[in-house]
Amino acid sequence: MKKLYLLGVCLILFLSCSKDATNIIDDNPDGGVALIACFEVNSTTLNVGEMLEISNCSEGATSYLFDFGNGETSEQANPAISYETGGSYTISLTVTNEDQETKTKTKTVNVIVIEAAYLFPEIPAGFTGLPLESGINPITGNIYSIELYQDNEGTGGSKYYYREFDENFQYASNYIADKPYNSGSAFANFYPDGEMNFVFARTLGGLYGTQEVNYNIVWTFLNTINSATKHSYGYLPNGAEYRYFGTQVDGGLYKTAIEKRNSSGDAYEVVLNNFGPADSMIGDMIEVDGGYVAYGAVFTKNLSLPYVSDYKPLLVFFDTDFNVSSHVIFEETELSGQVANCNDLNGSYHITKLSNGNLVMYSNGEVRVADSEGNSLSRTYYSDSSNIQALVSLGDSFVISTNEYLRKFNTSGAQTAQLKYNGNHLPELIKKDNVLIFITGYDLENEIKIFYGACDNDLTLIDLSP
Numbered sequence: 001m002k003k004l005y006l007l008g009v010c011l012i013l014f015l016s017c018s019k020d021a022t023n024i025i026d027d028n029p030d031g032g033v034a035l036i037a038c039f040e041v042n043s044t045t046l047n048v049g050e051m052l053e054i055s056n057c058s059e060g061a062t063s064y065l066f067d068f069g070n071g072e073t074s075e076q077a078n079p080a081i082s083y084e085t086g087g088s089y090t091i092s093l094t095v096t097n098e099d100q101e102t103k104t105k106t107k108t109v110n111v112i113v114i115e116a117a118y119l120f121p122e123i124p125a126g127f128t129g130l131p132l133e134s135g136i137n138p139i140t141g142n143i144y145s146i147e148l149y150q151d152n153e154g155t156g157g158s159k160y161y162y163r164e165f166d167e168n169f170q171y172a173s174n175y176i177a178d179k180p181y182n183s184g185s186a187f188a189n190f191y192p193d194g195e196m197n198f199v200f201a202r203t204l205g206g207l208y209g210t211q212e213v214n215y216n217i218v219w220t221f222l223n224t225i226n227s228a229t230k231h232s233y234g235y236l237p238n239g240a241e242y243r244y245f246g247t248q249v250d251g252g253l254y255k256t257a258i259e260k261r262n263s264s265g266d267a268y269e270v271v272l273n274n275f276g277p278a279d280s281m282i283g284d285m286i287e288v289d290g291g292y293v294a295y296g297a298v299f300t301k302n303l304s305l306p307y308v309s310d311y312k313p314l315l316v317f318f319d320t321d322f323n324v325s326s327h328v329i330f331e332e333t334e335l336s337g338q339v340a341n342c343n344d345l346n347g348s349y350h351i352t353k354l355s356n357g358n359l360v361m362y363s364n365g366e367v368r369v370a371d372s373e374g375n376s377l378s379r380t381y382y383s384d385s386s387n388i389q390a391l392v393s394l395g396d397s398f399v400i401s402t403n404e405y406l407r408k409f410n411t412s413g414a415q416t417a418q419l420k421y422n423g424n425h426l427p428e429l430i431k432k433d434n435v436l437i438f439i440t441g442y443d444l445e446n447e448i449k450i451f452y453g454a455c456d457n458d459l460t461l462i463d464l465s466p
Contacts, residue, residue: 033060037095037105045110046083047117047461049405049420052109053080054091061095061103082420086113115422117463119169119452126153129450132186132388134428134439137164139190139217143430145439146186146198148179152447160186160200169452169464177213177224184388185346187234189242189265195222197265201231201246203342205307207254210246214265230257233283233349236292243322245294247281247345248272254279254301256294256314258322271322275314276329282316283349283363291325292318295351295361298329299339306340313361315351315374328374334381335364347387348427355395356411362391367400369413378413392429392436394457399436401426406438406459419459423451435462 038057046052056064056077066074068081069089083089092106123129133146143165150158158179163171176198185201194217202208210232214222230248237243240263248257250272260269274280276298285294299311313333317325339345349363357372365385369378382402390401397416399408403424408417423440425448430437436455441448454462 035060035095035097035101035103037061037093037103039066039091039093039105039107041091041107041109043109044107045112047112047419048084048086049082049418049422050459050461051080051082051418054078056093058093058095058103058105060097062098063096065094065096067092067094082418083111084420086111115451117453117461117465119464121171121450121452123149123449126447127151127156128448130388130425130441130448131427131439131450132160132184133188134430135188136430136432137190139192139194140164142166143432143437143439144188146176146188147439147450148183148186150179160198162188162196162198165452168466174215174219176215177211180211181208182343183346184343185233185348187232189235191265192263193217195265199232199244201233201346203346205342206303207231207247207249207301207342207345230259231281231345232257232259233281233346234285235261236285236287243285245282245285247279247296254281256280256282256296256316258282258285258318273316273324275316275327276312278310280314281345282314283345284351286351286353288353291320292322293351293353293359294318295349295363297335297339297345297363299345301342307342308340308344311335311339313363313366313368315359315361315370317374326374328370330368330376332376332379333366334379334383335366338383339364344387348389350391352391352393352398354393354398354411358411360391360393360398360409360413362389362400363387365389365402367391367409367413369409369411380413386425388425388427388441390426390429390438392431397457399429399457399459401429401438401440406436406455408459417459419455419461421453421455421461423453424448 036059040055042053090108094104096102128150130148137144145163147161160176162174165171181202183200189197196215198213200211209228212225232244232246235242235244242261244259247254255272255274258271259267261267278300280298282294282296294316296314298314300309313330315328351361359370361368364387365382370376385403406419424443425441
């Protein structure tokens, strides 16, 4: 009897185990991978306009459907999205296999309104404020900004101001000059004795020249110097001296101009060169091993509309004595029909060198990456951007501003990150203590206002609010 009892128990256990095993096989009869919906996000808290990257870890799926909670969907396996308004959003992923079975996974992300991290200086209603230049004062070590304020309703006119900021973005403001004609270009040179040289390019329909205004260290006005034949767009130190660059009319043509000045700022020699069939200019210049590289343009200056035609970007290589070694005129460009007036030449021109030797050029919405000899590697055009935009090198990458966005690129010119910072006019991105600081103008009901912001090298916003 014991044997029969034990046999019965074993038979019951066997049938029970067999039944469980049969159930498992029935759930996945083909023996394939079980269907699992899975995804990860690079952050659960992000700013408006910041790119959210999604990594798909699903198993057994043949198709994917993401619903981002804002009315947008994607069937990509690893999509990316940026949200245009703040709030809490639930992202859902529905996966489907060959048998049309589905599984769903959800995650919630919080999107922060970025304006809460900015500082907004008080600008009276009816006034426009436009930043034209910013940087670091080499004498004080403080951040400064040159800004244009225009009274759109009263009789206050248009005036330039210099603002210098402490670590809390509290600033002292000093009047520089009244606005001379149209100008989207300004820069400052700080001499070792504390004297400050402010330079503005002047235009109407044509190129009208440069105005220079000089103050001493205690803001006592010294003098104004006007030129009707040259336009200076920036400078580089050269030992104890300075090299101002731009364009100067000579024999009826505007030629690239490099003006040599001594340690007191007095000009003693001008190097002129002609490139292309007609006129040319230098908008920015950097020092490199064995000499200098300048970025500008060739164009035709006309007496009637369009005042500028046949515009093409220009790259010039100089030796240490500013003799031309070689030059490149970029025939492939979006700007030939876009740059049509002289004030476009007064915007922000930038050139920088990356750690691998590539050169990055940016002006009038077109960013170009070239190798060390000037061979073009990539080119992107942002048609909705003003001609006052920024470029900064981070060594093995670079960041530019476009309309409403900061964008980060690798050395070949492929975008790797972006931040929707909501600015429209940004002359410089200032690198200080591994932070990118920006003083930018934004369009508001036919006026331009100003805000101050900051982010790290990965374009993660830094909160400046008190």
